[in-house]
Amino acid sequence: MGDARLTVVVITHNRCGELDRTLSSLERLPERPPVVVVDNGSSDGTCELVATRHPDVTLIAAGTNLGAVGRNVGVRRAHTAYVAFCDDDTWYDPGALSRAADLLDAHPTLAVVTGSILVEPSGTLDAICEEMASSPLQRPPGLPGHPLLSFLAGVSVVRRSAFLAAGGFSERLWLGGEEELLACDLVRAGWHLAYVPEVVAHHQASALRDAHLRRRHGIRNTLWFTWLRRPPASALRRTGRLLVRLPRDRVSVQGVLDALRGVPWVVRERHAVPPEIEQGYRLLEESQLSGRSRRYVS
Structure with missing residues (x-):
C-alpha cells in the first residue's frame, strides 16, 4: 500500500538524464512515495x-x-508529515524512507534523519559518514543514531x-553548505538531528556541475554562518582557521570577497547561539578541520 507519511522533494537544474534515473529509482521503492520535482529553470528538456x-x-x-530554496517550494507543496529530500544524483534504498519515518514517529523531538551515503558506482561509504558516526556530541537519552549540528540535505528526511517553522533554507545562502544555518536554528528551537547509518542512500556525483562556483559559495556560506551564529571569539577563531586552510587561488579569494560584501546583512541578522549550543560547535571543530570530507578544492 506504500507509506503515506512521506513525500520526496527533488530539486534539479539541467541534469535531465540523471533526474530520469533518480525518478525511476524512486518509483520502484516499496514506500511508493509521492514525488515533487522542483525544476530550477532547466533548459535541457527536463520539464518535458x-x-x-x-x-x-x-x-x-x-x-x-532558486538553488536550495527550491526545496522550500517543494515542502510547501507537500501535505505529509515528513519530507525526504533527494537531489537529482541521489536516491534511497528500498525501505530507507519508512525506516526514517518510523524514527520520526517514535521520537517527537527529532526533526532530521540523515542517512548513510554509498558512493556510486563503487558502493563505498562516503568519508563524511565516518565523520558523522564519530560525532563527539553527547547523544540525548533515547534518541537514535549519532547527534548532529548540521545535515546533508540530499540524503535527509525532515519533519515538515x-x-x-524554522523558515527553511535561506534565500541569501542559495546553495552550497546551506544546511548549517537551518540546522542551527532547528537546534536552537529545541529540535534534534541524527545521523542514522541504517537509513541508506546512494550518491553518484554528477559531472554536470560548476565545481568552482560550488566551492566559492561553500566558502562564502561557511563564513556567513560563522559570523551569523557563533560568539565573537569563536567566530574569529574559526574564520582564521578556515582562511589558513583555503587554497591560495582565485576561487578562494572570490568566496571570501563575497562573504565580506555580505557583512552589512550579517550585522543586521546576527544572533549568536547560547553557550550550551556553542559548546557543541567547539567539540566538532577539530573533526571538521581534520576530516577528509572538507578539503575546499575544486
Missing part, C-alpha cells in the same frame, strides 16, 4: 521529460534557479512542521 516519462510526479517549474 518529467511530464512524459514520469506523469505521476508533481512538477513545479520555478522558471529560475519543524522545517517550515
Whole structure:
C-alpha cells in the first residue's frame, strides 16, 4: 500500500538524464512515495521529460534557479508529515524512507534523519559518514543514531512542521553548505538531528556541475554562518582557521570577497547561539578541520 507519511522533494537544474534515473529509482521503492520535482529553470528538456516519462510526479517549474530554496517550494507543496529530500544524483534504498519515518514517529523531538551515503558506482561509504558516526556530541537519552549540528540535505528526511517553522533554507545562502544555518536554528528551537547509518542512500556525483562556483559559495556560506551564529571569539577563531586552510587561488579569494560584501546583512541578522549550543560547535571543530570530507578544492 506504500507509506503515506512521506513525500520526496527533488530539486534539479539541467541534469535531465540523471533526474530520469533518480525518478525511476524512486518509483520502484516499496514506500511508493509521492514525488515533487522542483525544476530550477532547466533548459535541457527536463520539464518535458518529467511530464512524459514520469506523469505521476508533481512538477513545479520555478522558471529560475532558486538553488536550495527550491526545496522550500517543494515542502510547501507537500501535505505529509515528513519530507525526504533527494537531489537529482541521489536516491534511497528500498525501505530507507519508512525506516526514517518510523524514527520520526517514535521520537517527537527529532526533526532530521540523515542517512548513510554509498558512493556510486563503487558502493563505498562516503568519508563524511565516518565523520558523522564519530560525532563527539553527547547523544540525548533515547534518541537514535549519532547527534548532529548540521545535515546533508540530499540524503535527509525532515519533519515538515519543524522545517517550515524554522523558515527553511535561506534565500541569501542559495546553495552550497546551506544546511548549517537551518540546522542551527532547528537546534536552537529545541529540535534534534541524527545521523542514522541504517537509513541508506546512494550518491553518484554528477559531472554536470560548476565545481568552482560550488566551492566559492561553500566558502562564502561557511563564513556567513560563522559570523551569523557563533560568539565573537569563536567566530574569529574559526574564520582564521578556515582562511589558513583555503587554497591560495582565485576561487578562494572570490568566496571570501563575497562573504565580506555580505557583512552589512550579517550585522543586521546576527544572533549568536547560547553557550550550551556553542559548546557543541567547539567539540566538532577539530573533526571538521581534520576530516577528509572538507578539503575546499575544486
